[in-house]
Amino acid sequence: MTMSTLIAERHPSDPLFRADRLPHIWCPGCGIGPAMHAYAQAMVESGIPLARHVCVSGIGCTGRVPGYLNMDSYHTTHGRAIPFAMAIALVKPELEVTVYSGDGDLFAIGGNHFIHAARRNVDINVICINNFNYGMTGGQVGPTTPMGARATTAPFGNYEQPFNLPHLAAATGAVFVARWTSLHLRQLKQAMLRAMKKRGFTFIEVLAPCPVGFGRPNDIGDAMEEMTLYREGCVVDPAAPLDSLDIDLRVKDRPIVLGNFVDVERPVFDPLAMMRPTSEAENNTAVAGKTQEGQ
Amino acid sequence: MKGEPAVLTGQHFLLGDHACAEGALAAGCRFFGGYPITPSTEVAEWLARRLPEVGGIFVQMEDELASMAAIVGASVAGARAMTATSGPGFSLMMENLGLAAMMEVPCVVVNVQRGGPSTGLPTLVGQADVMQARWGSHGDYEIVAYSPASPQECFDLTVKAFNTADHFRIPVLVMADEVVAHMMERVTIPPAEAIPRVERKRPRQGPGGNGFLPFKADDDLIPPMVHAGEGYRIHFTGLTHDERGYPAITAPAHDRLVRRLVDKVRQKAWEIVEYEEYRLEDVSVVIIAYGSTARSARRAVGLAREQGIAAGLLRPITLWPFPGERVKKLAERVRAFVVPELNLGQISREVERFTSLPVLGVNHAGGAMMPPEPILEAIREVAG
Numbered sequence: 001m002t003m004s005t006l007i008a009e010r011h012p013s014d015p016l017f018r019a020d021r022l023p024h025i026w027c028p029g030c031g032i033g034p035a036m037h038a039y040a041q042a043m044v045e046s047g048i049p050l051a052r053h054v055c056v057s058g059i060g061c062t063g064r065v066p067g068y069l070n071m072d073s074y075h076t077t078h079g080r081a082i083p084f085a086m087a088i089a090l091v092k093p094e095l096e097v098t099v100y101s102g103d104g105d106l107f108a109i110g111g112n113h114f115i116h117a118a119r120r121n122v123d124i125n126v127i128c129i130n131n132f133n134y135g136m137t138g139g140q141v142g143p144t145t146p147m148g149a150r151a152t153t154a155p156f157g158n159y160e161q162p163f164n165l166p167h168l169a170a171a172t173g174a175v176f177v178a179r180w181t182s183l184h185l186r187q188l189k190q191a192m193l194r195a196m197k198k199r200g201f202t203f204i205e206v207l208a209p210c211p212v213g214f215g216r217p218n219d220i221g222d223a224m225e226e227m228t229l230y231r232e233g234c235v236v237d238p239a240a241p242l243d244s245l246d247i248d249l250r251v252k253d254r255p256i257v258l259g260n261f262v263d264v265e266r267p268v269f270d271p272l273a274m275m276r277p278t279s280e281a282e283n284n285t286a287v288a289g290k291t292q293e294g295q
Numbered sequence: 296m297k298g299e300p301a302v303l304t305g306q307h308f309l310l311g312d313h314a315c316a317e318g319a320l321a322a323g324c325r326f327f328g329g330y331p332i333t334p335s336t337e338v339a340e341w342l343a344r345r346l347p348e349v350g351g352i353f354v355q356m357e358d359e360l361a362s363m364a365a366i367v368g369a370s371v372a373g374a375r376a377m378t379a380t381s382g383p384g385f386s387l388m389m390e391n392l393g394l395a396a397m398m399e400v401p402c403v404v405v406n407v408q409r410g411g412p413s414t415g416l417p418t419l420v421g422q423a424d425v426m427q428a429r430w431g432s433h434g435d436y437e438i439v440a441y442s443p444a445s446p447q448e449c450f451d452l453t454v455k456a457f458n459t460a461d462h463f464r465i466p467v468l469v470m471a472d473e474v475v476a477h478m479m480e481r482v483t484i485p486p487a488e489a490i491p492r493v494e495r496k497r498p499r500q501g502p503g504g505n506g507f508l509p510f511k512a513d514d515d516l517i518p519p520m521v522h523a524g525e526g527y528r529i530h531f532t533g534l535t536h537d538e539r540g541y542p543a544i545t546a547p548a549h550d551r552l553v554r555r556l557v558d559k560v561r562q563k564a565w566e567i568v569e570y571e572e573y574r575l576e577d578v579s580v581v582i583i584a585y586g587s588t589a590r591s592a593r594r595a596v597g598l599a600r601e602q603g604i605a606a607g608l609l610r611p612i613t614l615w616p617f618p619g620e621r622v623k624k625l626a627e628r629v630r631a632f633v634v635p636e637l638n639l640g641q642i643s644r645e646v647e648r649f650t651s652l653p654v655l656g657v658n659h660a661g662g663a664m665m666p667p668e669p670i671l672e673a674i675r676e677v678a679g
């Protein structure tokens with residue numbers, strides 16, 4: 001059997017991907033691919049027709065995700081996916097808009113947009129692939145790089161305190177907040193499903209190996225070893241206090257805490273709320289075009 | 296809550312900024328994302344009240360990076376969308392202005408010019424962003440920029456900006472200045488059915504078919520535009536892309552795309568270009584002036600004529616594309632050009648590209664309206 005016939009074999013998720021764009025750009029062992037697959041499966045299981053899902057990204061390795069998905073997708077500029085996505089969601093409230101981007105994109109250059117969209121409770125989902133570095137540009141330090149970790153622009157080890165992303169998201173107003181890894185695909189997909197069914201600003205952090213940008217300079221042998229490191233270091237504790245979710249890889253036996261941490265209700269951003277009859281505005285369902293299903 | 300209709304047909308006494316806002320509403324703008332900045336803030340304040348009245352969306356964004364990204368996002372979802380800003384905010388919008396050019400997403404940016412660089416003169420007039428308007432974002436692209444000289448033109452040219460943007464699938468600029476934006480004059484708003492409306496070209500085939508190429512242009516070099524949620528499964532990217540919209544990171548693909556983006560506007564430049572001529576019949580000295588400065592230039596023409604000098608005014612209404620061909624034609628029968636502007640010589644450089652006759656700049660860095668006297672002096676100087 002030749003390679004080409006192998007590639008041509010059908011997989012149940014095939015229609016979700018742009019097969020004509022393969023091979024993809026990601027390195028062997030990269031955590032972005034599996035997490036993208038979880039998103040694709042969640043879309044199918046969401047019951048929302050694929051034509052109503054929209055994926056928006058900024059720039060980076062993760063920013064390439066929408067380009068491989070066979071759906072309406074927008075690959076915008078570095079850091080600006082959230083305001084772009086917000087406007088789509090406001091103009092067409094019937095769409096299920098998801099931002100899929102990297103830690104640098106969403107929390108360094110785009111950090112301001114994240115906190116304001118969360119504060120407003122804009123009806124979008126934000127999925128962040130946190131690989132602890134700027135993968136695309138070759139492994140520079142970023143706002144989630146753990147203390148002590150080496151990067152091309154932190155050759156002596158990172159000395160900046162990184163963000164605790166679930167804590168940040170919750171504090172700024174996200175109504176659903178979760179953290180999983182690209183190894184916890186079932187839990188990750190379930191979290192994505194919940195995010196899709198929930199109205200308002202949801203946030204999912206996905207810890208993902210980047211063997212090239214993060215593993216190599218930090219003496220993590222390969223992707224397998226990086227994944228093992230996360231698997232062995234992870235504990236699932238949805239009730240953990242948000243301020244205890246910092247990730248510190250220097251301290252041996254300090255766990256990486258995973259879970260669905262926040263699931264609350266808040267009025268959803270609706271610039272026309274004041275124009276609607278009071279009862280409608282209070283229920284805040286008028287622009288939705290979709291109703292709250294389950295949680 | 297019921298408000299006034301989208302098109303406020305009738306005679307009004309309006310501020311330039313408010314006229315821009317009414318022009319946007321009349322053109323069917325239903326999304327505004329902006330960040331307050333003098334001297335454009337009145338556009339946002341006006342639309343914050345008026346847009347919800349007509350079912351439109353107003354969002355005060357967290358900054359101008361977000362404002363520009365939001366109007367591009369609103370437009371890909373199908374809305375006519377606008378932002379308004381001034382120098383510092385305009386600088387922040389440049390990257391996503393380029394995104395709109397690259398993704399071919401129509402949108403309108405009003406830039407009310409004040410004195411720069413940096414924070415400069417927040418409340419006082421300038422005209423020093425006109426080259427930034429042309430070249431501000433990185434890479435090669437063509438832009439259309441209108442220059443209103445009155446509140447009536449703030450209305451008319453904002454309407455036109457939306458139509459040009461939708462027709463060519465490009466970002467379009469309304470380059471007002473503080474004097475025009477803060478001036479009150481009579482503005483006539485026509486009946487709704489008399490407001491010109493050019494629709495976006497839309498795909499002729501439904502979704503689901505094979506071989507649909509969302510970025511395949513017609514003979515006019517403009518591809519029909521698909522909106523989010525229509526079932527076509529489109530991909531838009533700021534990366535160089537092919538007709539499928541897929542990234543194509545090669546020199547030939549880049550040259551093909553960028554050339555098309557530029558040529559779709561360039562080949563129709565003669566249709567887009569607009570200017571006003573004032574007393575050019577028997578002219579020997581031509582003033583070229585735009586925005587508020589054109590008002591002083593008109594006065595200078597009168598004063599010069601009183602002194603027996605055959606002066607006249609060419610007022611570019613589109614700064615970009617620039618009416619260079621008109622300059623060339625005039626150069627065949629005049630002595631010199633005088634170019635007053637509230638910057639230290641920007642459009643004068645463009646004039647020089649189209650003539651070898653003397654081009655005398657009358658420049659002030661900004662902060663006050665250009666008075667007619669220095670323009671008159673320059674006319675006398677070149678008239679000899």
Ligand SMILES: Cc1ncc(C[n+]2csc(CCOP(=O)(O)OP(=O)(O)O)c2C)c(N)n1
Nearest residue numbers: 059060061062078102103104105134135136
């Ligand atoms: C305005 C701007 N600045 C810098 C860059 C270069 N750049 C591209 S991707 C990137 C970092 C991406 O890191 P992250 O968001 O973590 O994504 P990853 O590649 O790790 O998935 C940078 C700095 C850019 N494209 N645009």
Ligand code: SF4
Nearest residue numbers: 026027030061135210
């Ligand atoms: S550099 Fe890192 S994030 Fe980028 S593709 Fe490679 S492994 Fe993945």
Ligand SMILES: [Mg+2]
Nearest residue numbers: 102103133135
């Ligand atoms: Mg990263």
